[in-house]
Amino acid sequence: MLELVKIEVQRVKCYSPLGIFIGWANEYEFNDLRARIAESGAEGYSIEFNGERIPITPVGKIDNWPQGLFDFNEIAISRMFKVQIAKWKKENAEKEIAIQQAKNKIGIKTDECDCSEYPAIHQGPGKPLICSNCNQEL
Numbered sequence: 001m002l003e004l005v006k007i008e009v010q011r012v013k014c015y016s017p018l019g020i021f022i023g024w025a026n027e028y029e030f031n032d033l034r035a036r037i038a039e040s041g042a043e044g045y046s047i048e049f050n051g052e053r054i055p056i057t058p059v060g061k062i063d064n065w066p067q068g069l070f071d072f073n074e075i076a077i078s079r080m081f082k083v084q085i086a087k088w089k090k091e092n093a094e095k096e097i098a099i100q101q102a103k104n105k106i107g108i109k110t111d112e113c114d115c116s117e118y119p120a121i122h123q124g125p126g127k128p129l130i131c132s133n134c135n136q137e138l
């Protein structure tokens with residue numbers, strides 16, 4: 001069984017346009033601040049992250065998003081997507097093979113096909129044409 005990993009909620013220091021510390025913000029509070037900055041067009045707000053002052057633009061953007069800043073969720077979700085996509089690709093490849101095997105069973109065997117009797121399939125630029133009956137390269 002997997003054990004639950006405790007993850008500390010990240011917080012950053014937030015500063016007003018005059019450089020006055022206005023408090024610590026977690027990801028929700030930070031995004032709320034960014035939204036309110038965007039809504040009001042306020043200039044000069046910033047946060048402190050890894051000892052660096054990072055400005056929030058009047059539309060609520062961070063121009064050069066630093067690595068490690070509120071990116072835990074994104075990284076965790078992409079780890080999960082990576083597994084899901086690999087699984088989906090594997091299942092699709094297995095389906096393709098099964099379809100091909102079924103076609104070979106009911107259709108004309110590759111070595112018996114007169115490919116000139118069937119339309120050719122374009123697989124895309126730089127790829128060979130294949131016979132629509134036996135899937136052999138032409």
Ligand SMILES: [Zn+2]
Nearest residue numbers: 113115131134
């Ligand atoms: Zn053929």
